[in-house]
Amino acid sequence: xxxxxxxxxxxDKHTPDxxxxxxxxRRAIYDAALALVAEVGYPRTTIEGIAARAGVGKQTIxxxxxxxxxxxxEAFLDLSExxxxxxxxxxxxxxxxGDLAADLKLVLRATVDELHDPAFEAPSRALxxxxxxxxELGRRFVAKLLEPQLRLYVDRLRSAQAAGDVRxxxxxxxxxxxxxxxxxxxxxxxxxxxxxxxxxxxVDYALGGIAPR
Amino acid sequence: xxxxxxxxxxxDKHTPDxxxxxxxxRRAIYDAALALVAEVGYPRTTIEGIAARAGVGKQTIxxxxxxxxxxxxEAFLDLSExxxxxxxxxxxxxxxxGDLAADLKLVLRATVDELHDPAFEAPSRALxxxxxxxxELGRRFVAKLLEPQLRLYVDRLRSAQAAGDVRxxxxxxxxxxxxxxxxxxxxxxxxxxxxxxxxxxxVDYALGGIAPR
Numbered sequence: 001x002x003x004x005x006x007x008x009x010x011x012d013k014h015t016p017d018x019x020x021x022x023x024x025x026r027r028a029i030y031d032a033a034l035a036l037v038a039e040v041g042y043p044r045t046t047i048e049g050i051a052a053r054a055g056v057g058k059q060t061i062x063x064x065x066x067x068x069x070x071x072x073x074e075a076f077l078d079l080s081e082x083x084x085x086x087x088x089x090x091x092x093x094x095x096x097x098g099d100l101a102a103d104l105k106l107v108l109r110a111t112v113d114e115l116h117d118p119a120f121e122a123p124s125r126a127l128x129x130x131x132x133x134x135x136e137l138g139r140r141f142v143a144k145l146l147e148p149q150l151r152l153y154v155d156r157l158r159s160a161q162a163a164g165d166v167r168x169x170x171x172x173x174x175x176x177x178x179x180x181x182x183x184x185x186x187x188x189x190x191x192x193x194x195x196x197x198x199x200x201x202x203v204d205y206a207l208g209g210i211a212p213r
Numbered sequence: 214x215x216x217x218x219x220x221x222x223x224x225d226k227h228t229p230d231x232x233x234x235x236x237x238x239r240r241a242i243y244d245a246a247l248a249l250v251a252e253v254g255y256p257r258t259t260i261e262g263i264a265a266r267a268g269v270g271k272q273t274i275x276x277x278x279x280x281x282x283x284x285x286x287e288a289f290l291d292l293s294e295x296x297x298x299x300x301x302x303x304x305x306x307x308x309x310x311g312d313l314a315a316d317l318k319l320v321l322r323a324t325v326d327e328l329h330d331p332a333f334e335a336p337s338r339a340l341x342x343x344x345x346x347x348x349e350l351g352r353r354f355v356a357k358l359l360e361p362q363l364r365l366y367v368d369r370l371r372s373a374q375a376a377g378d379v380r381x382x383x384x385x386x387x388x389x390x391x392x393x394x395x396x397x398x399x400x401x402x403x404x405x406x407x408x409x410x411x412x413x414x415x416v417d418y419a420l421g422g423i424a425p426r
Contacts (some may be wrong), residue, residue, distance in 0.1 A: 029280065031214065033419060041346070053285075085397070100424075106275065119222060123264060125345050125346050126216070126346055128345055128402070129342040129343070129345035130342070130347045131402060131403070132338050132341055132345065132402070133254070133338050133339055133342045133399050134343035138402060138403045139403050142402060142403055142404050142421060145403065146404060147404070147415070150404070157423075164425065165327050165424060165425075166423050166425075167423060167425050170418065170423045171414065173405070174321070174395070174414055174415065174418065175423045177394075177395035177398065177399075177404075177415070177419060178391045178415070178418055180398075181390075181394040181395040181398040181399075182293065182387070182390035182391065182394040182395075184394070184398050184402070185390065185393075185394040185397050185398060185401075186394075187353060188345050188398075188401065189341070189344060189345070189354070189355060189359065189397070190344070190348060190351045190352050191355050191359060191360070191390075191423070192353055192386070198387065201387055202382065202390070202391070204386060204420065205383065205391055205419070205422075206418070206419075206423060207390060207422055207423060207424045208422045208424060209356070209418075209419065209420055209421045209422025209423075209424075209426075210370075210379050210380060210383045210388045210391070210420060210422075211313075211378060211379060211420045211421060211422075212377065212378075212379075213422075213426060
């Protein structure tokens with residue numbers, strides 16, 4: 001996801017200073033990309049604009065990323081990884097304490113915090129909005145950013161099926177949408193307030209169903 | 214929702230010809246608004262552009278609607294009402310045959326058809342995308358278009374609670390999101406295919422829960 005490590009280190013000849021400089025440039029480019037998308041929207045964000053704001057040459061960006069979509073999507077990927085780390089979560093697995101409801105509630109509460117984070121809000125909305133009307137970008141957004149996160153829910157629900165906490169005939173990829181999609185829609189479309197109580201309720205309804213037991 | 218009836222008929226002095234002319238203009242304005250939003254997006258759609266495309270004067274539009282947002286939102290409202298009628302649905306209530314799962318599946322299948330309808334797709338995406346980054350428009354979109362539709366689900370779930378088919382402690386406004394929001398997210402964000410089988414599954418999971426019974 002970061003610029004190809006081996007290509008970069010070859011080009012920079014492995015000197016520690018060059019690596020630090022590259023890392024600083026990469027960070028400046030990500031910050032500039034996110035800021036521009038938030039301020040002027042995706043269509044009016046350009047490689048030139050990102051380079052100017054980041055204080056790097058255009059060629060520095062083209063050396064690492066083939067297109068605007070690539071640099072913007074990787075800036076977002078980096079943003080979500082930072083958010084996951086800040087929330088004390090391993091980015092590559094959901095908690096598995098054996099209590100499925102508790103684990104899901106914990107992760108969704110962290111997502112609620114992330115959605116309320118101003119650093120995340122404006123650029124994420126701008127990219128999501130563009131994805132709605134730009135199918136190619138929307139599908140790349142899903143493949144690179146959303147689907148890897150949804151896979152973590154699939155894995156956790158599979159483990160719950162093995163433990164007998166989710167029915168074996170349930171499709172985990174659909175089941176996760178019962179709690180993930182309502183939160184996404186409230187955030188994207190302003191259809192209702194977002195709170196821990198709300199996401200806790202979604203998990204309870206999804207696991208237990210709304211019909212009498 | 215249509216131009217104020219009494220104001221219009223007074224101005225037009227109640228002659229049948231004038232009423233027909235007004236109705237033709239209103240229809241032309243709605244069609245032009247939807248086409249423009251689909252083609253150039255909401256931000257670049259203007260009252261001037263709508264008037265030119267509809268072949269009416271700008272003042273005709275301002276006489277009936279105070280702003281661009283109003284005419285665009287009413288054009289969408291009209292579009293959904295037409296879709297509901299085409300699907301043979303009463304726009305103001307969900308079916309209530311006593312079989313909750315069957316009723317919900319029927320309505321969601323009609324929504325699947327609507328989402329696949331090209332006349333609906335482009336303008337709806339453009340308006341939804343704008344609502345993501347334009348909170349004021351997003352909230353009006355919800356209040357005028359989305360929430361009235363969601364109230365029909367609330368009513369149907371309340372009736373199911375009275376019949377003992379949904380637990381009394383369930384909040385219907387949240388419960389409906391278990392099947393409505395996944396469909397909305399798949400459509401908005403291209404997170405997965407949309408089919409009758411998919412929406413049927415959502416209803417089954419939401420009613421019965423994904424945990425073993």
